[in-house]
Amino acid sequence: MGLAGVRIVLVEPAGPLNVGAIARVMKNFGLAQLVLVNPQCDPLSPEAMRMAVHAKEILESAVTVPSLPAALHGCVRAIATTGRASDGDLPLEHPKIALPWLLEEIGQPSALIFGREDRGLSNEELNYAQRFIRIPTSPDYLSLNLASAVGICCYELAQSTVPIEPQTTCKQEFASIELVEEFYQQLEALLLEIGYLYPHTATSRMEKFRQLYNRAYLQTQEVAMLRGILRQVEWAINHQRDL
CATH class of the missing domain: 1.10.8.590 (Helicase, Ruva Protein; domain 3)
Structure with a gap:
């Protein structure tokens, strides 16, 4: 499945502009499955559609479910995002390191979970994930916009699928x-x-x-x-x- 098998799961998103922007950035990087857990806004509102631009079909095909377990149904791997500092009990990883793991089980769906704009994921919700990531930010301003966080993670996921090809068209012959x-x-x-x-x-x-x-x-x-x-x-x- 590759990127097509990764679900972007938003738990109780409240901002239609965020949801629309997320659909757009998902399409930018080749992801198409958007799952909304008990959304607090209308994902098909004019604001969301306007922000989605040419990714309206992702909003139109988004699946709405009442709970996080329902959003993860059938998934074999799940990573949760958090803005918390590591306390030892929650081993946090860099997105670049952890995200490629979602793509390793070929043919099996996986999920990347994002929490609420104002308070993220609860401890109970974090328990549904197997790994956890935190996007490094400046200590001067730790809080990251939801759509921005999704965009960074989608980029890292997409980059992990890009093959590194040998330089063949511009061969360099270094002098002896x-x-x-x-x-x-x-x-x-x-x-x-x-x-x-x-x-x-x-x-x-x-x-x-x-x-x-x-x-x-x-x-x-x-x-x-x-x-x-x-x-x-x-x-x-x-x-x-x-x-």
Whole structure:
């Protein structure tokens, strides 16, 4: 099922604007199952529909149930979100770490549970989840808007399904140490010739150039370009002397 098998469960949502915004962000990231537990607002109200924009079908297909157990019927895994600080009895995890777990049971539905806007989930409701997450926020303002919290979690869920593909279209050929060393020797000789370096300080000054270019992880073509510049400068110097 993947993302299609994850239910976003809202317990007693009170704000139609929040519900509409949640439907929109769900569609943004490929989730479609919205379950409302005893909603305190009309999920089909003009306000909710207006906020949903092009995700109205998620509101129209949302399932309304009287209790959290009913919302979790058939699910094999459930994660609850909370804004509480960890007290030892409730092991809180980072969303990035815990959320991919919802997708591991292929073909089986799972649920991500969000509490009320004003007070979150009760202790009894938390007991229905197997794992718990808390979105890290600034200590200056800990409270997070419900729709924002859902959006962050939907994003993290979606990111966990994106395969990391090897870089094949832009293959980088890094220059060998020997090739880069030849460039350094050519650079040092030129800088000594034009008086930028002095023999007694050349070694220490060249260390700075080595550090600079080593940080760039030069590619073979880039070394060839730099050495071409040095050769042109050498030619210009010699040509000027012949005049």
